[in-house]
Amino acid sequence: MKLKNYKVVVKGPAYTANSPDDFHYMDDAIFCVDHYGYISDIYMPQHEKYSTVINIARSEDYLYELKKGQYILPGFIDLHIHAPQWPNLGKSLDRPLEQWLQQYTFPLEARYADLDFARKTYNHLVSTLLSHGTTTAVYFATVHRESSLELGKICLELGQRALIGKVAMDDVNNCPDYYRDCSAEHAISETRRFIRELLALPGNEKGNVLPVITPRFIPCCSDELLSGLGEIAKETGCHIQTHCSESDWEHNFVIERYGVTDSQALYNYGLMTSKTILAHCNHISDDDMSIIESASAGIAHCPLSNFYFANSVFPLRHVLNKNINTGLGSDISAGHSPSIFEVCRHAITASKALNDGVNSQLSSEVRGYTGSSVSFREAFWLATGGGGKVLDLPIGQLREGYFFDAMVVDTNGPDSDIIIYDDDTTEDILQKLIYNTQRNNICKVWVNGENVLNKHK
C-alpha cells in the first residue's frame, strides 16, 4: 500500500457544512493534511488505509488525536472587521452611524499613523481572534499604507489567514481634514503600492495574506477615487470591500448623490465583481439583489452592529432564498463581540425578531415578516462554507482539496457551558456547540494545518 507523507493527521469527530441547511457529521474521521496545508485525504474507520495511516502518524509523531467530548469544526471566517477599532470594543455605541464615525471612530483610526500603536493593537487583536476560532479575517485597516502593511506582517507572524485593505477615503465634505487621503490620485497610488507591497511581504509566498481594494463607503469617496479603484480592480482582479446600503442615512445619501442605490453605483464604477464583499446591505431592494447575484458578489451579514447602526434587520432569509453568497462579520467595533459564535447567535436572534416582529402593540398578523427565521444549521454554514464561497477561496469546509483551517471545541474544557447528555443526537450537539461555545472551550486552532493558538508572546 503506497502511503503519502503528511504534515499532520488529525483524528476525531467533526462537523462541516456543505450548504446552508445541510451539515455533515463525520464520526472519528482522520484528516490527512499535506505539506501545503491542504486536506489531502479524509478517511473514515472502514477505509483500508485508516489504521495504517494512524499507526505511521503516531510513530512519526504527527498524529493529533481528540479526546472524548472534543469536536473538530472548520475555522470560522469573519468577513467584515475594522482592525483599528479594537480599542473601542464595547464602548461608544450611543450615536447614529454618521455621528459615531466623526465623534469616535475617525479620531481613533487617525492614531494609526503611529506604527508602534498599530503594532501593539493589531498583535492583541489577531491573537484574540485566533483564540476565538477565527482562522480567516477580512480587515479594513486605516488610510495609512504602512500600518496597514504592519497588520499583514502580524497576520503572517501569528498565522492567521487574512484579507486586508488600506482604506481609501478622500471626500473633503465627509472625511475630516486630519483623517483622509489628501487626494483621489494619492489614494489610488497608495492603494496600488499597498497591493504590491502586501503581496511581496516576506513569508507571504503562499498568499496567506491578500490585499483588498477598500473604498470605505460611497459618502467618503469622490467620483474620481471610485473610478480609479474600479480600474485597479479590473487590472488586478483583487478582492474589493465596502459598506453597502447600511443605514437610512447612508442609503439615502447615495440615492441623492447619484439617483441610484449603492449596489447600482458600485456596479457602475466596476466595483461589483465576484470578488466583492459588501458589508450590511440592510436596505437593498430586489433589484439590488439581482445586481449582486448576477455579479456573484457576496454579502457580509453583521447582525450585532446592525442593531446599533442599520435602523433595520437584514433580510437574511430572503437573500439566502435568492442564492446570494453570504457569510458573517463581527464589524468590530460597531459590533461589540470578537466571537463569530456570538455572531451566529445574533444572526439567529435577529431573524427571529424579523419573523415575529417587535412591536407588541400591533396585532400578531401584521407584526412580523413571516418566514424570516434562520436556523443554527444555516448560521453554522454562514460562519464557515458561506464565508469561503463569498471569498472564492477553498476554506470553510472540511473537505479534500480545502485548506485545513480548523478548531477543536472541548465540551469538557474549563468552566464549560456546553452540557452534553447521552440522549443528545449529533444534531443536538452541533446546536449546543453553536449556542454555547465560549473562548475557553477552544483548545486547538490550525491554519494551513499549522498550530496557531497561543503563538503570541
Ligand code: GUN
Ligand atoms: N460605514 C463607513 N465606515 C464604517 C465603519 O467603520 N463601521 C460601520 N459599521 N459602518 C461604516
Ligand code: FE
Ligand atoms: Fe463596518
